Amino acid sequence: MSTVPNCPICTKWQDDPDQRVIELTQTKVSLNRDQFFKGYCFVYAKDHVTELFHLDEAVRNQVMAEVTAVAQVLYNLFAPDKINYELLGNMAPHMHWHIVPRFASDPLWPRPHWSEPHTELLLTPQEYQERAAAIKAQLNKEFPWTC
Numbered sequence: 001m002s003t004v005p006n007c008p009i010c011t012k013w014q015d016d017p018d019q020r021v022i023e024l025t026q027t028k029v030s031l032n033r034d035q036f037f038k039g040y041c042f043v044y045a046k047d048h049v050t051e052l053f054h055l056d057e058a059v060r061n062q063v064m065a066e067v068t069a070v071a072q073v074l075y076n077l078f079a080p081d082k083i084n085y086e087l088l089g090n091m092a093p094h095m096h097w098h099i100v101p102r103f104a105s106d107p108l109w110p111r112p113h114w115s116e117p118h119t120e121l122l123l124t125p126q127e128y129q130e131r132a133a134a135i136k137a138q139l140n141k142e143f144p145w146t147c
Contacts, residue, residue: 004048009094012044018128022136024066026059029139031132034120037100037113039078041135043067044096050089067097069143070135074101077138084113 003010013020013028021029021041032040043066045055052060071083080101087097100113108116123131 002047002049004094007048007092007094009042009044009092009096010048012042018125019132021132022139024069026063027066029066029070029135031128031135032098033122035123035128035131036118036121037102037106039074039080039101039131039135040113041070041074041099042096043070043099044094049095050093052087052095063095067099069139071099073135073138073142074099076142077134081109086112 005011008015012030013023016030016033019031019033021031023029023046027043027045030042030044032042034040045063049055052063055063067085071085074080075083078101081104082102084100084102085097086100087095089095098113102109102113104110108118
């Protein structure tokens with residue numbers, strides 16, 4: 001597995017243990033520290049890669065299947081009005097998706113989640129672990145091939 005020591009995504013799994021959800025075949029899944037958007041997760045490539053086209057087709061298809069599985073589980077668990085997917089990489093050049101459950105009742109609706117500042121919602125370590133465990137359990141139930 002290729003990693004870059006100063007990459008915040010390469011080190012995320014070790015740096016944020018309370019936010020870990022699950023390690024899949026090609027990706028890792030972690031909760032976003034700010035849970036203002038309930039269930040907001042990162043899905044990030046295990047290997048340090050910056051572009052989808054850097055992956056061979058089989059790996060790329062598996063990565064997208066894992067992103068899709070996480071999104072579906074968040075949709076089923078939290079019943080949002082929409083799931084937002086974001087893959088940028090300008091600030092952290094390591095392929096990672098922001099998977100953001102969005103609700104018509106949230107104060108930033110329908111704008112992008114980053115369009116305006118908001119007060120962060122930080123959970124206790126126990127709350128992060130409980131939320132991560134619920135997502136992991138649902139992934140194991142709905143998508144046993146991912147685990």
